[in-house]
Amino acid sequence: MEYGPTASSSTATAQAWLDHHSRSLGLFINGKFVLPANRQSRSLVDSKGDTVCSTVCAIEDDVLQCATSSVSGFKSWSGLNCRQRAKVLLRLADVLGQHAACVSELCSLFEVQCSPASVVRLLQYYSSWAQLRDTLLAGWTPLGVVHVVCSDECSLYCIMAKVLPALAMGNSVIIVPGHNAAPSTLLLAQLFIAAGLPAGALNIITGSDIGAKVAQNPSISYVTYSGNKQDGVNLCKATAGFGVPVSVSASIGATCPFIIFDTADIDSAVDGVIEAAFKKKKEVHWVLLVQESVVNNVVARLKLRMTGMKSVPLASGARVLVDAVVQAAQQEGATLIHPCEPVSSDALYPPTVICGAAPSSPCVVSPAPGPLLPLMTFRVNSEAVTVGNHSPHGMAASIWTEDLTLALETAKSLFVGCVWVNSHSFSDPCMPVSGHKDSGTCTDGGQEGLYHFLRLSSSKMPNPRSSPVSLDYAKFGVAASTIIIPDDSDPACSPKMYQQLVGGKTCKSVSGGSVSVLSADGAKLLGYCPDGSRKDVRNAVEAATKVQSGWVKKSLSARSQLLYSLAKSLEAKKKDFVACLCAQTSVSAEAAGSEVELSVTRLSDWAALCDKMHGGSLPVPHSGTALSLADPLGVIGIVLPDRSPLLSAVTLLGAAIATGNAVIMVPSQKYPLPTLMLIQALQCSALPPGLVSIITGSKDQLTVALANHSVIKGIWYWGSAEGCQYLQDTCSSPLKTLVCQGDDGEEGEWARCDLAFLERQWRRAVQWKSVWLPTA
Structure with missing residues (x-):
């Protein structure tokens, strides 16, 4: 059964909000929009490439103003009791419901994945923890000012999944959102204030490479990052020596195994892999692992299911990378499944399954940003686990089998933070997910994720802030040991x-x-x-x-x-x-x-x-x-x-x-x-x-x-x-x-x-x- 046509969407409400701000979005500091003079700006374009609005590029003075506001906001917000903080978060859920259309349209306009309903679920979940913090988390207290940094590819949901637990525990928050997510994040900040959040408890600052400058401010108690790994690595290096703890959720660009066993419902599994690999916006790269005994059946259904699928848009400059990994796979003996031959346009490429890819192939090790799905085979269950764990990433995996014992054994053996059985891409804030291997050092969701934003009540502030020392990393720890001359004068x-x-x-x-x-x-x-x-x-x-x-x-x-x-x-x-x-x-x-x-x-x-x-x-x-x-x-x-x-x-x-x-x-x-x-x-x-x-x-x-x-x-x-x-x-x-x-x-x-x-x-x-x- 094919999917029906999507309904045409309107962005009138979002356009009206942007017009209200003269299409020049400033910073959000101390509960209001601030548009400082003499600042550079960055343009935002919609999916058609048309310039829609601009955001401010903050400088050091803006960072200082933002940090001062957050310190004051922390005193006000943490001074409320648990019930009062919970009421603010619940009130925001109601306010968000009234303005859901504007939030949804802004996300759609700038291709930022997030539904208002998912943010409402976050608010409901973390408002309960705000209410019960002192009861169920006795002995813990908020950190202070939490800095949330996100890369340009991050969705609004990923941002709020960091911000809301920090606020629920009584911290104030400074957000540096991704470029495309900035408008929707600024709108949410405005709704927070309308719901009763004290001024300064949530500040938003925008600009290129501004995240590290905010993190280096001595008022920051904790930094948490979400996005691609390289930006997270750069942030860690930029903050080394400043005495501020940094956690990383490398949620963008990871390679995840999609494993189909011979005990699976093949039709459901193929539908699942088509939706995961080609229908959704790809924040992760999937690798399809199929048991040898059913690979022909799976390939036949993939060919049938992909018939009539249209080419999808590519990011600028991605076509060269896609062609390179496809050619390398074909030279290694791989074959292709796609609904049509690639067109000459650099902007489009058809959904393509690369059958017979090797674990060391570039399409598996360093996947290109395009609609490509490598397919590999395995013989026995242990081999599936070995190949699934071969990736340096450890974000998630999808397992398809009707054998519950096999599903649980495989799930326990995979080094990933989330495993979906006979499904994919399901998430809920009650589920704790840790980045394994190169997918991060942070736990998001559940009670377990709250401890990142808390410290022991009886301890002093964590890691007193310091300034980096002049250090030659190549020479650290290489000093020669002291020579010991034995003294045998008195055996x-x-x-x-x-x-x-x-x-x-x-x-x-x-x-x-x-x-x-x-x-x-x-x-x-x-x-x-x-x-x-x-x-x-x-x-x-x-x-x-x-x-x-x-x-x-x-x-x-x-x-x-x-x-x-x-x-x-x-x-x-x-x-x-x-x-x-x-x-x-x-x-x-x-x-x-x-x-x-x-x-x-x-x-x-x-x-x-x-x-x-x-x-x-x-x-x-x-x-x-x-x-x-x-x-x-x-x-x-x-x-x-x-x-x-x-x-x-x-x-x-x-x-x-x-x-x-x-x-x-x-x-x-x-x-x-x-x-x-x-x-x-x-x-x-x-x-x-x-x-x-x-x-x-x-x-x-x-x-x-x-x-x-x-x-x-x-x-x-x-x-x-x-x-x-x-x-x-x-x-x-x-x-x-x-x-x-x-x-x-x-x-x-x-x-x-x-x-x-x-x-x-x-x-x-x-x-x-x-x-x-x-x-x-």
Whole structure:
């Protein structure tokens, strides 16, 4: 059955709104439109290429005015109680209903995908969280001023999916929208004020490359980005060293697998792939994977279904890229399915399926911006998962099968943030979705996505703002180690030689070097520990990768018992740990004993929480079932602080392995011995060898090794400002989840035992996946 003709659309209401603003849209600051003089402007064109209006290109003075307004707006907005904030968001839903036509027409005029109904659903969902924040999120408080940056391709829905949770939690927001989304975003800001949002709680600033300038302002507490990956990488590099956390949702341009098993309803699957690949505006690129036993059937239906389809418009300059990837695929033996031959016009190209594409083909690895769908085959289920995970992206996947067991097993094995079963492109704000691999470091949606916009109530403001230091990234961490000359004058008093733990075995460094371990006052030589190198890190990662896949498959109760065994091993060596802490850090025996006791308790807490914190079913307002799954990051590098060297180690170690990760730990360079003593407890426990590696040596050198290893998915770092800046710049490509703190963190932080503190550590160690199962 063919689709009927679409109804002709009018843009009269949108045109009238643009006329009201003289077709020159200014900034939205402190609750009103501002059109500063002597500013450059950018023209916006409609789908026909006609100039419709212009937007202002902001400068530094505008950024300062916007930041000042947001600070004031935060005080007003956060000063309201939860019920009052919820009422404003609900009132906006009513106001939006009255002006839905104007919003819809503006989105259509500038080809920005978003329906007012989807924004209303966002408002309804997050107004409920605004109402219940203090009840269900006790122990958390808003960050302050949140900066939302979006690339030019971003839809209005993507913008509001960032803005509304930030507002619901009590933050003020500065938006830098994409170029085409600016008019509709400005209109929504006007509606926010009409609904009762305090002036300054939402500001909008436009212009080229203005997002980084806003992020560098010291008033900004948090930056979140949505759009294509390259702009996100540029933003991360531009903000490195400014002390502001940045999260990235690379929602544009990802490659996603569309998997059809032989147990699928082939007709429904083919209709689904046609709609996903050719009928909708493509924010992602699909790769079709078909089981060999049904590939002929699928190809025949694709040919029939594509008959009569018309050529679609191409972006300017895209035809050359499309022709290049198609020719490369044909040279590799691929065949084409399209309803007509490509016309000579550079502006149009027919929908095309590239059958027999290789996984390494340019049309798969770096797809062109056109109506192309690579088709590959697989024999068995595991091969489908392997090919599906071959992409560097991890945004979403669509699975088609009538076998529910196969669907769930495949969904759990794919490294993506969202899986649709017998459907595609379904979204709802209650579904938490994390970007896996190069698709980002942010969780959007659900309760899990709210924590990006909150901090612990009892903690100070996150990451005190700083200024970048002059840093040569190529030379960071390459300083030669201090040469140690052995002193054999008194063999009886020879200092102890400690060993590190790599791949489940105690060993020396591959480099063969050692570093001195001194007492707290530097007067006494306590021993030598290995001077770890990049090769030690590589060996540790190799071992961790092998064991982590088995560790994550262990039941939660099995992980819990193994953590209890580690706690018992540590407790059995309590006297040794107390003596070590006293000798290394010069704390009193009482303080050392307290830290050891807290460390045993902390491991027991993680053991108890293993099967208590997890995902579950989601209350989607549709016919179907949605599940949220907490996946581990994979391999995590942890660079430990100097303060509380034992307690900080077991706190972070417990959080990481309780959630299914493998860990490579770098002890405090100043106080390494308590962490090295932990090796004995690890070996006495039944934890799998290689799950935890402990490598000593130069903190900067090992940080560089961790940052540049592509397999490591997250780094938790306590160290120098230079180290934080290096990680923020380097870990943007490939993207890694970062936690960067000063050398010691907050006073008394590690001794905290409240649930919110443990929950924060736990959430840093997981990434969320949503699975959608339609029932009708």
